[in-house]
Amino acid sequence: MRRPKPKKSIGPKHRRISEAEEIELLDAWIEAGKPDSGSNPLAFPPPPPSAPVGRLADGGFSPYAGCKLFRQLPISQKTKDGLRPKYTEMSEIQRASLPHTLSGRDVLGAAKTGSGKTLAFIIPVIERLYRARWGPEDGVGCIIISPTKELAGQLFEELKFVGKHHSLSAGLLIGGRKDVDAEKERVNYLNLLVCTPGRLLQHMNETPNFECSDLQILVLDEADRILDAGFKYEVDAIISQLPKHRQTLLFSATQTKSVKDLARLSLKDPEYISVHSESLTATPERLKQIAMEVPLDQKLSMLWSFIKTHLHSKILVFLSTCKQVKFVYETFKKLRPGIPLKCLHGRMKQVVRMAIYSEFCEKTSVLFSTDVASRGLDFPAVDWVVQVDCPEDIPAYIHRVGRTARFASEGKSVLFLLPSELEMFRKLQAVETKIPIQLRKANTQRLQSISGLLSSLLVKYPALTELAKATFKTYLRSIKKQKDKEVFDLLKLPIDDFAASLGLPMTPKVRFMQQKASDKIASDSDEATDLREANGSRPASGEKQILDRSQEEEDDDVLFPKETSVEVEDNPAVVLPLKNPKKKKMKINVHRPIGTRIKYDDEGNVIPPLAALADSENLNLLVKPDKVKERYEKLKEEMKQRDKEDKVLNRQRLREKRTKEKMKLKRWREEDEEDDDPDLDEAENGAPKKSKLYFDSDDSADEKREDVNLKTDAISLAEQEALALKLLNSMHS
Numbered sequence: 001m002r003r004p005k006p007k008k009s010i011g012p013k014h015r016r017i018s019e020a021e022e023i024e025l026l027d028a029w030i031e032a033g034k035p036d037s038g039s040n041p042l043a044f045p046p047p048p049p050s051a052p053v054g055r056l057a058d059g060g061f062s063p064y065a066g067c068k069l070f071r072q073l074p075i076s077q078k079t080k081d082g083l084r085p086k087y088t089e090m091s092e093i094q095r096a097s098l099p100h101t102l103s104g105r106d107v108l109g110a111a112k113t114g115s116g117k118t119l120a121f122i123i124p125v126i127e128r129l130y131r132a133r134w135g136p137e138d139g140v141g142c143i144i145i146s147p148t149k150e151l152a153g154q155l156f157e158e159l160k161f162v163g164k165h166h167s168l169s170a171g172l173l174i175g176g177r178k179d180v181d182a183e184k185e186r187v188n189y190l191n192l193l194v195c196t197p198g199r200l201l202q203h204m205n206e207t208p209n210f211e212c213s214d215l216q217i218l219v220l221d222e223a224d225r226i227l228d229a230g231f232k233y234e235v236d237a238i239i240s241q242l243p244k245h246r247q248t249l250l251f252s253a254t255q256t257k258s259v260k261d262l263a264r265l266s267l268k269d270p271e272y273i274s275v276h277s278e279s280l281t282a283t284p285e286r287l288k289q290i291a292m293e294v295p296l297d298q299k300l301s302m303l304w305s306f307i308k309t310h311l312h313s314k315i316l317v318f319l320s321t322c323k324q325v326k327f328v329y330e331t332f333k334k335l336r337p338g339i340p341l342k343c344l345h346g347r348m349k350q351v352v353r354m355a356i357y358s359e360f361c362e363k364t365s366v367l368f369s370t371d372v373a374s375r376g377l378d379f380p381a382v383d384w385v386v387q388v389d390c391p392e393d394i395p396a397y398i399h400r401v402g403r404t405a406r407f408a409s410e411g412k413s414v415l416f417l418l419p420s421e422l423e424m425f426r427k428l429q430a431v432e433t434k435i436p437i438q439l440r441k442a443n444t445q446r447l448q449s450i451s452g453l454l455s456s457l458l459v460k461y462p463a464l465t466e467l468a469k470a471t472f473k474t475y476l477r478s479i480k481k482q483k484d485k486e487v488f489d490l491l492k493l494p495i496d497d498f499a500a501s502l503g504l505p506m507t508p509k510v511r512f513m514q515q516k517a518s519d520k521i522a523s524d525s526d527e528a529t530d531l532r533e534a535n536g537s538r539p540a541s542g543e544k545q546i547l548d549r550s551q552e553e554e555d556d557d558v559l560f561p562k563e564t565s566v567e568v569e570d571n572p573a574v575v576l577p578l579k580n581p582k583k584k585k586m587k588i589n590v591h592r593p594i595g596t597r598i599k600y601d602d603e604g605n606v607i608p609p610l611a612a613l614a615d616s617e618n619l620n621l622l623v624k625p626d627k628v629k630e631r632y633e634k635l636k637e638e639m640k641q642r643d644k645e646d647k648v649l650n651r652q653r654l655r656e657k658r659t660k661e662k663m664k665l666k667r668w669r670e671e672d673e674e675d676d677d678p679d680l681d682e683a684e685n686g687a688p689k690k691s692k693l694y695f696d697s698d699d700s701a702d703e704k705r706e707d708v709n710l711k712t713d714a715i716s717l718a719e720q721e722a723l724a725l726k727l728l729n730s731m732h733s
Contacts (some may be wrong), residue, residue, distance in 0.1 A: 022076060023131050029054065029061045029074040034103040037269065041065040041099045042092065047072060065099045073098060075127050078165035083123075086161070091116035091407075092275040094123075102127060106248045106270040108223075108262075110255030112284055113402020114378070115275070117251045118158050121219045126163045128217050128247065129191055136169055136189045140212050144194045144219040145238075147226050149174040149350055150357050151376035155221060156194040168192060173199045176350025184208075197226065197234035204241055215246050220265075222375045223250035224395065227261045239264060253402060254395035282434045283398060287405035287413060289437040291425050294416040297497035301449045302416065302442060303388055304332065307366055309446065311339045313383035315366045318374065318400050320389040321474040322347045325368045327467050327502070331457055332368075335450065340365035346372050374399045378406060385413040389475075390421045392482055394428065397435070420492040427487075454503030468502045473510055480512055 017025070035041050044066030053062050053072050064073050068090055070083050090098070093111035101107050101124035111117055125142045134141045144159075146152035156172040163170070173183060173195035184207045187193070193200070203210050220226050226235060244266045255274065262270065283289065294302050307315065319325050322345040329343035342356050342365055360367045361380055367373070374396065382404040391397040397415075404411025415437070417425055428435045458465045476495065482488035490513070499507040599607045 019133075023133065025055065026074050026076065026127075026131060029064075030102055032061045033063050033065060033074070033099075035065040035099050037105065037271065039065075040096060040273075042096050042275065066095065068095065073123075074102060075123060076130050076166075078130070079123060079126055079162065081165050082162045087119065091119075093117055093273070094120045096273045096275050097121075097271075098123060100271045100273070101247075101249060104128075104247055106267045107250070108255055108267075108270050108272050109249070109251045110274040111251075111253065112282070113253045113399065114284060114406025116407070117253075118155060118221075119162070121221070121249045121251055122155075122159055122162055124247075124249070125159075125192065125217055125219060126166060126168065129168055130166060132216060134168065134191050134216075136191065138191070139188060139214060140190060140193055141214065141216045142192045142219070143200070143212065143215060143217075143242075144192070144221065145197055145200065145226060145235075146194065146221050147196070147231065147375060148372055148377075149176060149196055150344075150353060150373065151221065152194050152196055153354055153357075154376070154378060159192065159194060170194065173203065174350065175199045176353075184210075197231050197238060201234050201237050204238065212242055215242055217247040217249065218242060218265075219249045219251070221251055223252045224254050225252070225375055227258075227264070236264065239266070253398055281436055283401055283436075284405035284411070286408070286410040287401060288411070289401060289413050289415075289435065291415040291417055291428075291437055291439045292442045293419060293422065293439070294442055295497075296418055296494055297451075297501040298447070298449075299388055299416055300328065300454070300501055301447055301451065303328070303386065304335070304337065304450050305446055305448045306386060306414070307332070307337050307339065308448065310384060311337070312364065314360075314364045314379075314381055315384045315386060316373070316379065316382050316403050317366060317368045317386045317388060318391075319368060319370060320478045321471070322370060323467065323470045323474045324389075325370055327464070327471040329368050330464060330467065331454055331503075334457055334461075335453060337366075342367045344369040344373055346370060371396065371400070374403065377403065379403050380406075381409065382406075382411060385411070387413070387415045389478075390415070390417055390424055390487065393484065394435070397428065418493070420489050421487050424487045451501050451503060454501075455505070456503075458503045465504070468504050469508045472499055472502060472504065472508050476510055476513065 035044070044063070046066045046068045047063060049069060051062060051072075054074075055061055061074075062072065067073065070087055070090060071080055091111075093109060093115050097107055097109045097120045101121065109117060109120060121144070125144065129141045132141070144152075144155060146155055152172060152174050156170065159170055168191045169189065170192040171183070171187060171190040171194070173187070173193055175196060175198050177183075180202075184203065187203055187207055188210055204212075225231075248265055248267055248270075250265075250270075255272075292302075303317065317328075319328065325343050325345045329341060333341050340363065342360055344353060344356050344360075344367060348356075356367070357373075357377070359365070367379075371391075373379075385401050385404045387397070387400055391400060401411075401413040404413060415425075425437070425439055428437050454468075458468060472495075475498075476490065476493070479488050479490050479493065495510075495513065496507050597609075599609075601607050
C-alpha cells in the first residue's frame with residue numbers, strides 16, 4: 001500500500017473574521033474617517049491604489065473620503081464581492097455622496113443623467129441594514145420609492161445584483177399586478193422594499209400588521225418628480241406613517257431645495273451634493289443637441305422622414321399624450337418604415353410595459369413613449385432622442401435627453417419646435433440653464449409627406465379614425481393645461497391643418513376651443529372700444545352690432561387673428577362686433593329669509609292679519625259658537641249611522657265569500673268520489689302510472705317507498721278481516 005503524499009505548504013492562511021468582528025471594524029472605520037458636515041469629499045486627495053485599506057499597522061484606519069475605488073470604502077466584503085464583476089471605480093456623484101451616506105447623514109444629491117446615482121444610494125442602504133444585523137423578524141428596514149414602475153423594476157434588479165451575497169430579503173411593490181394578496185402575505189417579512197407611491201400606500205392602508213415604525217432609511221429616487229403635485233397626496237400619507245428618526249436620501253438630475261418640500265420629509269441638516277453644479281453644461285458633455293422649427297402640420301411627416309433616414313439607429317421618440325403614442329405607433333406600423341417599432345405609455349399593463357422595456361434594451365428599434373420613460377430608465381446605446389412635442393419645462397427637457405449619452409457614451413437629440421414655441425429655445429440657451437443647443441433649419445428636400453397615406457389608412461381602418469380624433473383632442477388639451485403661456489399658446493395653433501395632417505377629413509369640434517375663441521373675441525372688442533374712446537369717436541346711431549356670426553367665422557378669427565389696432569386707426573368710426581352673452585337666470589334661494597306684511601288703519605294702528613280680512617260692516621257674519629257645536633253634533637250622529645251600515649255590508653260580503661268557497665270545495669269532493677273506481681281509471685286512461693321514488697328517506701337502499709292510496713271506505717269490514725287473517729297465516733306458516 002502506497003503512502004499518501006504529503007500536502008504542499010501553501011503559506012499562512014488568512015483568518016476570515018466573523019460577521020460581528022467585521023461590523024465592529026466597519027463602525028470604527030466609518031467613525032474615524034467620516035468627513036465634516038458640509039465638506040465636499042471630492043476636495044480630498046485620493047489615496048493611491050496601492051495604499052493599504054482598513055486598519056493600519058499603527059492602529060488607525062485608512063482614509064476613505066475622496067477615494068476612487070470601491071474596495072477602499074468601509075463596506076462589507078459581501079458588498080465588495082457583489083460589486084467586483086461590474087464596478088471597480090466610482091463616479092463623481094458616488095465619490096461625493098458615499099462618505100456622507102455611510103456616516104448616516106441625510107443627503108440631497110443632484111447629478112447629470114447617467115452619472116451613477118443608483119449605486120450612490122443602493123450601497124448605503126445595504127450597508128446600513130447589514131451593520132444593524134437586520135433579519136426577517138425585524139420587518140421593513142428600508143424603503144426606496146420610485147415615480148414609475150419601470151424605474152422601480154430597474155432599481156430592484158440593481159439591488160439584487162449588488163446585494164446577492166447578503167441574506168437580506170427584498171421585494172418589488174408596483175401597481176398593475178394582480179397578486180396583491182400574495183404580496184400582503186410576504187410584505188411583513190421583507191427587509192427592503194422598492195416600490196411606487198401608490199402601491200406602498202395601498203399596503204399601508206390594507207395589509208394587516210404592516211408597519212414601518214422601525215424604518216432605518218428612506219430613499220426617494222427622482223425626488224423632484226415624487227415631491228411635485230402629482231404625488232402630493234400619496235407622499236404626505238406615506239411620510240405621516242414613517243418614524244421621524246431615520247436617514248433620508250434624495251437623488252435626482254434636477255434636485256429641489258424648496259424649504260417646504262424638505263420640511264415635509266423632516267430632514268435633519270441635509271448635505272447638499274451637486275457634483276455638476278459648476279460644470280459648463282447641465283447635460284452630458286458628449287451629447288449633441290439640435291432644435292428645429294417644424295410647423296404643426298408637418299411634425300408627423302418630419303418624424304417619418306427622420307426614421308427612414310436612420311434605419312440602423314436606436315431611436316427614442318417622446319410625445320405628449322398616450323393617444324398620440326398609440327396613434328403614431330399604429331399608423332407607422334402599417335406603413336412599414338423598415339425598422340422594428342414599439343410603444344410605451346402609462347395606459348399599458350405592467351407585464352407588457354416591462355417586456356417592451358427589455359426588448360428595446362436589447363435590440364435596435366424605435367420606441368414611441370410619453371414622459372413615463374423620461375426619468376431614470378437606463379436604455380443602453382440609445383443613438384437618438386427625438387422630442388416631437390415641446391417639453392413642459394427645462395427639467396423635463398434635461399430628463400428626456402438624458403436617456404442617451406449615458407456614462408461615457410455619445411448621443412444625439414433633436415427637438416421639434418413650433419413657430420409659437422421658439423421661446424423655449426431662448427430659455428434653453430439662457431446662461432443659467434447651461435444647455436448647449438443649436439437651432440437648425442429642417443431639410444425640406446428630403447421631407448416625405450404622409451398625410452395622404454394617413455387619410456387612406458383611416459378609410460381602410462375605421463378604428464383609426466376614432467383614435468385620430470382622440471389624438472387631436474388630447475394634444476390640444478395638453479397644450480391648454482401647460483402653465484408656461486409664453487411658450488404654449490393654444491390660439492396660435494393651426495388646428496385645421498393639424499387635423500388634416502392626421503388624415504382627418506374634417507376638424508373635430510372641441511368645446512374648450514370654442515370657449516377660447518369667444519374669450520378672444522370679447523377681449524379684442526374691449527381693446528377696440530378702449531381705443532375708440534381714447535380717440536373720441538362714437539358709433540353712428542343706425543349702426544348694427546353683428547352678434548350672430550357663424551362658428552366657422554369664429555374659428556377663422558382664432559386661427560388668423562387680425563391687426564385690430566391698425567384697422568381702428570384707418571377707420572375710427574367702425575365698431576367691432578361685441579358679443580354680449582346672455583345672463584344665466586339665477587336660481588331662487590329657497591332658504592332666504594321670508595318678509596312679513598304689516599297693515600295699518602287710518603289712525604296708524606297695526607291691524608292683525610286676520611282682522612284685516614273680516615267684514616266689520618256685516619255683523620250677521622259673526623261666528624256663533626252654539627250653532628257651530630250643534631252642527632258638529634249632527635254630523636257626528638250621521639257618521640255613526642253610516643258606520644253601522646258599512647259594517648253590515650262588510651259582514652254580508654264576507655258571508656257570501658265563505659259560501660262560494662264551501663260550494664267550490666263540495667264540487668271537488670264529488671269529483672274525487674267519482675274517480676275512486678280503479679277499473680274505470682284503467683279503462684279510460686290506459687295503464688296506471690308508475691309510482692314515484694323518493695330519496696329523502698334515511699331507510700336502506702333496498703326499501704322502496706310506494707305511493708299507494710288505499711280507500712278504506714270502498715272495502716267492507718268482512719273483507720278487511722279476511723285479508724288480515726290471510727296475512728297472519730302466511731306469517732306463521
